[in-house]
Amino acid sequence: MKKCTYIVVFCFAVILFSFAYSHTSFAKKRCKPFLEKLHNIQTTQRTGYSLKRGENLRGKEDKARDKWWQCENSSQAKFKAQYGGKKKKAKKRTKHKKDKAVKKNTYYTKLNKISSYSQHQETRFNQHSAIVIKSKYQGDKKMSWLDFYHQPIKCQYPKTMSIFAYCSENKLQQQSAFEQSYRD
Known part of the structure; x- marks a missing residue:
């Protein structure tokens, strides 16, 4: 049993x-x-x-x-x-292990420099060259415009593109206000 x-x-x-x-x-x-x-x-x-x-x-x-x-x-x-069966990948032969280590280190240091540089850098406006603005107005109208226009303090040396854009928009607003007041 x-x-x-x-x-x-x-x-x-x-x-x-x-x-x-x-x-x-x-x-x-x-x-x-x-x-x-x-x-x-x-x-x-x-x-x-x-x-x-x-x-x-x-x-x-x-x-x-x-x-x-x-x-x-x-x-x-x-x-x-x-x-077919599994294909084996061909191994790359290196001449020296030191060369490989040096290349690896330089690659990573370059990569770190690039990544840290791109993360922290702001887009800056060129501060060293003179900004040339051609005037729309001539004669008495130009003198009236110069009396009317008041540039904000932060627009004297704009350091970023956002400040530069603000200054351009502010100037356009003042120009439109000047045009309306000059006609009247």
Whole structure:
């Protein structure tokens, strides 16, 4: 009786084990890199891109989906015969480890300089050259304009583009007010 129960338990374990590690579970493990590649391409498609890049991504997605689908629905032997095994990447040989370390350090220092420079620098207006403004008015009208126009203090040396834009807008507003008052 004990032998019979051991045999039944053993057979049940073998059947359960064979279902747990069936062809589909092996296929899923085998095809996981193809599915990940497909998901990466789809993630890239969700970001902004140009028309040419979109067509390229669409083609890559179609190929990746086809390859993943073939992997899921075919046996391992058929798939290897059609697509081949995994391709190994060629390793680049370096002459000296020191050269590699120096290049790496210079690359990162340049990258840090560029990123820190672009984050903290404001766009400045050229302060060193004279600003030449040609007058719209001549004669008595020009003299009246010079009496009417009052330049704000911060507009004497504008240091940023926003201040320069404010000064230009202020001058235009004063010009329109001057035009209306000069006509009357």
